[in-house]
Amino acid sequence: MxxxxxxxxxxxxxxxxxxxxxxxxxxxxxxxxxxxxxxxxxxxxxxxxxxxxxxxxxxxxxxxxxxIQPLPLIPSSLEKLSSIGSMIQAARLDEGEERIRLKTERCAPEAAQVLGIQPDDPVITLERFRSANGEPVAYSINVIPRQIAGDRFDNGQFEGSLLEFFENQLGRKIVTADSEISVPLHIDRNCQRLLLHPQTTVLLLKQTHYDEVNQPVLYSLDYLRNDVFTFRIRRTI
Known part of the structure; x- marks a missing residue:
């Protein structure tokens, strides 16, 4: 019983x-x-x-x-390179964003290593929330070498897809990404930004993005709510 x-x-x-x-x-x-x-x-x-x-x-x-109306799951295959915005749109949810920070600063050692530049070289750092149906579902930190970004961010304005921005504004098409998936510690302040409900857990995707000539052009830390995003990969023998 x-x-x-x-x-x-x-x-x-x-x-x-x-x-x-x-x-x-x-x-x-x-x-x-x-x-x-x-x-x-x-x-x-x-x-x-x-x-x-x-x-x-x-x-x-x-x-x-x-x-309350729970957000539906947003499925995604790890084999396909997709922006967070496109995943939200594919789930037929209303996409939104809130920019937290956009500035030029010195590159941190971890990002410098994967981007093939020197620590302290200038980079553009973009941090923002992405939302689905008005509820935050992702927090992203994106690092772009200044030598690649040029003056495209100098007006302090940006929204939308970075993948499209690279292709349309910088003339570099991102075609590949190496992604490392981990579970951030609960004391990680960026993880804490997304712990909205008791059932919320967070995944962290550390991603190095490459253009058509295999040059690393973008390093990103994407914190994603695991009660909203699900990731799958097909494995074969």
């Missing part, structure tokens, strides 16, 4: 799916709902926590519990 809190969880999920509990609606109080289900408040609380972890409910302490 299923545990009581699981039965309550399933019933709540059904109420959300059939519209008895609508997206954006605040649920009745814990006391009222527990009485309606004929269970203890602790049992009802456990069911609500389970749905919160699945991204279907949002608990605002001191305010109430709200029904």
């Amino acid at each position: 299923q545990a009581k809190h699981y039965q309550v969880k399933q019933r709540l999920a059904e109420m959300i799916d059939n519209g008895e509990l609508r997206i954006g609606e605040r649920m009745p109080s814990e006391l009222v709902m527990a009485k309606e289900f004929g269970v203890s408040r602790e049992t009802f609380r456990s069911a609500v926590r389970a749905l919160e972890q699945e991204g279907r409910l949002l608990i605002k302490h001191g305010v109430g519990t709200f029904v």
Whole structure:
């Protein structure tokens, strides 16, 4: 026999799916709902926590519990080089971005090594959030050698796809990327920017991008919500 809190969880999920509990609606109080289900408040609380972890409910302490629309998963094959924006658009979600920083600075040793330049050489650093349906889903740090970027960023303006920017504005088509996937520590401040919900986990893609003559032209750190993005690769013998 299923545990009581699981039965309550399933019933709540059904109420959300059939519209008895609508997206954006605040649920009745814990006391009222527990009485309606004929269970203890602790049992009802456990069911609500389970749905919160699945991204279907949002608990605002001191305010109430709200029904929310979870973001759908954004699938992507690691074999295909795609921009974050194009992945969001392919999932038929509304793409948005917020630029945090765009400046010329000295290159850090890690980026200098993969870009084939000297530490302290000038680079353009672009940091920004990417959102899907108004909710942040990615945080990116992009490093471009100044000798490649020239003065294209001097007006302080940029938005959209870096892949398209390289091809259309810099005359360099990015065709390949080496990607390293890791799980950042929870103390990583960039990881913390995306920990919005209890179910949120974060993946980090460290990527070196190459142009058509195999010259490294872009180094990026892409922090991606793993409750939103899923990555697949086909392996063969």
